[in-house]
Amino acid sequence: MLEWYHYLLLITVGFAVGFINTVAGGGSLLSLPTLIFLGLPAPVANGTNRVAIVIQTALATAGFKSKGVSTYPFNLRLGIAAFLGSIVGATIAVDIDGETFNRILAIVMLAVVLIIIFKPKMRLEDMQERLTGKYLWVSLIVFFLFGIYGGFINAGLGFLMMFFMHYYNRMNLVRVNATKVAVVFIYMLSALAVFAFYDKVNWKLGFILAIGNGSGAWVASRFSVKKGDGFIKTFLVVVVILMAIKLWFGDQLMDWLCTNILNNKYCS
Template identity: 55%
Template structure:
């Protein structure tokens, strides 16, 4: 590969890491680039997880440096998604790309409608729901989110934010922290499966991870400083743009 191709990968990784941390869908940018550079789709899917791991390590550190946390509940969600992530990775097989993209586009539109019209996305002083039943529903939801994330990853952030805000009434800032923390855990289990199956291109994965990690660190600290209002605007714009891309440019 030429040097400028590595620079392209780092740049794409930075954008993907930033978008993944604040909203979701960054892998819809990084995956096509990896495939364009010659990786088979299954290898690109696995290689992208190396970058996601690095991104989430730095994103979690960035949120914590700003005092954002949701423990011990986040550990229960992460453990549930870890099991789901391993299952999803084992079943990471070829699916019809056009059908998948359109289904994902519909999901994303539903999420953005919720962001716009559902008041649960607005932070309230007594809005968090952390009683036993709401935590149980959260753990169940994250098991299935882990399966989806282990299987394909792209767009999982939107589902995670929807679950945390609707089930537990979390602010977008706290939801983003739990999102990247859980993603760190279930991505680890999925990556282990891909390593066992020898699907990872380590050179491209580590180069992409440099960009993703930088984007995740900056985005996590930036989002805490800007708060829910700016995150909501960023999220809406991102979802609409990616939904249009998925529906019309598959």
């Protein structure tokens, strides 16, 4: 039986997750453990988290649009490709050791950080967006693959989407984020439908989490437009490093927390 403060915790975590997901990515690495901590089985926590992400990305998209930032129809095309991929990802299980997968993802995240930090600035003529022709077709294939992973777990995918669109499609980070949230909204609808079909969604906790996610996303979308690329780049680097550390040392950190802080009360 959950207490009132558990719901407050869920909303607070949701706000942080919504902000992080909108400006960078990886917020599900916070919300999924929180849902499991509150007693949901991992598959149900995964499905429940999708409720909040759908509402989060809908409000983030509206927030960007209210500031005049939209990449339609490019975002719709990528969204449809990811939508198809997410159907595949949400209905299959990938047989890979969890610890190995987390460490691979941590290495990918750190590689993204190094590229962001040390890659020479693009010349003005190189910043011409590449959203049509062969660049569009390659993007559709890549986002179909992104959709498969997004339908399966989704955690950390925002980093890869941002990296790809910034350096391949040559979009500034504000427009990258506006595109990302619209794409995630589209493909997350199909993933949520699959989880709901298999009765793997706790709707009550999903909508409570969504209160926080949606609020954080709305604030982040408008704030990031005002602050621009510099703020997004700094925020992205910090979040990626923290998430990579969590992925690499997650089990050791949890063991230490259980032994020294929680006295094994919540670690059974």
